[in-house]
Amino acid sequence: MNNKPIYVTQPALPPLDEFIPYLQQIWDNKILTNCGPFHQQFEQALADYLGVKYVCLFANATLALVTALQALRISGEVITTPYSFVATAHSLKWNGIKPVFVDIDAKTCNLDPAAIEAAITPQTTAIMPVHVYGTPCDTEAIRKIAENYNLKVIYDAAHAFGCRYNNQSLCAFGDISVVSFHATKVFNTFEGGAIICQDAKTKAHIDHLKNFGFVDETTVVAAGINGKMSEVNAAFGLLQLKYIDSCIEKRKQISQYYRDNIKFIRGISLPDHQLPFTSNYSYFPVFVEADYALSRDELYEKFREQNVMVRRYFYPLITAFPMYRTAHTHRDDELPNARYISSRVLCLPLHPNLEQEEVEKVMAILSGFSKIQQTQKAL
Structure with missing residues (x-):
């Protein structure tokens, strides 16, 4: 490739x-x-x-x-x-x-x-x-x-x-x-x-x-x-509007491929959507947990080294920007979930123009470090 x-x-x-x-x-x-x-x-x-x-x-x-x-x-x-x-x-x-x-x-x-x-x-x-x-x-x-x-x-x-x-x-x-x-x-x-x-x-x-x-x-x-x-x-x-339904269907297929493969990767989790709804598959966020081989930011850099432009949506929190640091009435320690999610999230490539080999490359990078981790644990 x-x-x-x-x-x-x-x-x-x-x-x-x-x-x-x-x-x-x-x-x-x-x-x-x-x-x-x-x-x-x-x-x-x-x-x-x-x-x-x-x-x-x-x-x-x-x-x-x-x-x-x-x-x-x-x-x-x-x-x-x-x-x-x-x-x-x-x-x-x-x-x-x-x-x-x-x-x-x-x-x-x-x-x-x-x-x-x-x-x-x-x-x-x-x-x-x-x-x-x-x-x-x-x-x-x-x-x-x-x-x-x-x-x-x-x-x-x-x-x-x-x-x-x-x-x-x-x-x-x-x-x-x-x-x-x-x-x-x-x-x-x-x-x-x-x-x-x-x-x-x-x-x-x-x-x-x-x-x-x-x-x-x-x-x-x-x-x-x-x-x-x-x-x-x-x-x-x-x-x-003539093409939107086919675009969403392609996004759905890519999302399902990610989901089917990520379930085998220890240390990578997905949002837990309790409510039944019809998605547009606009993003594919994953959370890099503590038991993954790399930190979120280390994994981000590894993707970038391979020319895969993942993004940290949304990092940093809005409250970290100077115009909002004093704008809110709650202290940062009262935003524990937002801070935790922001520090762990990574959005994988997802759009209708992605080729199958590109999707496979994304998964190979993500799963590759998990395998390294498992090998190190075995030793």
């Missing part, structure tokens, strides 16, 4: 010749943005595919998170997770909201409902959980807490496109969910994102906010931003 890099993810792209007719339409009608025909078609197509009522397209998911908080008029403190991509917390900070970081469940890597409830104060206005790796949060427990304390729930569902739980889209839970169409995600539009909301009034408000607050040519009703998705991105998204 050649030693070309094996990336942890790589965007799935449709045949280029199939995209040309979409571009030709854009060139013909000269509509590049401002919620044009492809934008409107893509919103409806997404709503149909996901099985949700209201979709608001955005240029990216971070703008969508920032706008979601504005749309629900969130202020004060918001309880969220330290175990996520930093954009989750950045969206709060950009709105002048104090993030309160609480611990995660060690099995699912999602927010622990008991930790959420313990952190609620009179200043708490919302909960922002993350469906980490596309695994459902305990949505029922979170819903009950939110109702008891009159809190809003904004799900960061960046990883959850196509995931289903209790026979509905995982993006349908909470007051608002935000999904990402970044190039690293299961479904991409080059760059992009969307807000999924529950009613037409909220959608109309969000649509105003993402377009400078304009209602019509002369009426501005809010201090909005420019968060609109372009026609090129929307057209690309429409084409991508």
